[in-house]
Amino acid sequence: MKRFSAKLLFAYRCEDFEQSIRLCEERIVTFNARSPRHALQVARSKGRKARLKYKNDAGGQVYFEFIGIMDMVELFCEPDEVWYDIRRRRVPLERLIPTDDHLLNHT
Numbered sequence: 569m570k571r572f573s574a575k576l577l578f579a580y581r582c583e584d585f586e587q588s589i590r591l592c593e594e595r596i597v598t599f600n601a602r603s604p605r606h607a608l609q610v611a612r613s614k615g616r617k618a619r620l621k622y623k624n625d626a627g628g629q630v631y632f633e634f635i636g637i638m639d640m641v642e643l644f645c646e647p648d649e650v651w652y653d654i655r656r657r658r659v660p661l662e663r664l665i666p667t668d669d670h671l672l673n674h675t
Contacts, residue, residue, distance in 0.1 A: 569600040569601065569602060570600065570601060570602070570603070570607075570642055571598065571599070571600055571642065571643040571644075572598070572599060572600070572601050572604075572607040572610075572611070572640060572641065572642055572643060573596050573597065573598045573599075573640070573641055573643050574596065574597055574599075574607065574608075574611035574614075574637050574639065574640040574641075575594055575595070575596050575637070575638040575639040575640070576594070576595045576596075576597060576611065576614065576615045576618070576634065576636075576637060576638070577592060577593075577594055577634075577635040577636055577637075577638050577664060577665065578592065578593040578594075578595065578615070578618065578619075578632055578633060578634055578635060579591070579592045579593075579632075579633050579635055579657070580592070580593075580630060580631070580632055580633075581630070581631045581633055582624065582628050582629070582630050582631075583628050583629035583630070583631070584626070584628035584629070585628075588658060589656050589657065589658055590656065590657060591656055592635075592655055592656065592657045594638065594655070595618075597611065597614050598643065599611070599614065604640070604642070604671075604672045605672060607640060607642075608637065608640065608668060608671060608672065611637050611640060612637065615634035615636070615637070616634055618632070618634060619631075619632060619633060619634050620632045635664075635665060636664075636665035637665065637666075637671060638664060638665065638666070639666070639671070639674070640671045640674065641674070
């Protein structure tokens with residue numbers, strides 16, 4: 569098995585109003601996979617499992633949504649290294665997500 573790291577993009581969305589700028593999280597996850605294609609599957613699964621929804625103080629529904637994979641690399645570093653960042657971004661967020669082919673050719 570090879571070690572990979574993928575940068576996942578998440579966004580907070582509140583049901584009770586439309587936002588042109590959303591609070592986003594970039595999260596890097598580290599995992600083992602057989603191949604780069606398998607690593608894409610594992611990374612997407614991790615992103616989907618991290619989704620959640622809850623009620624805010626005003627009673628509105630808030631969604632923490634998985635947007636996609638921003639980057640992926642095969643790792644040659646220590647097993648416990650991880651990093652994430654939180655920032656605001658303009659929608660549409662999907663324009664930040666590269667194609668599978670780009671991610672596979674980048675590893």
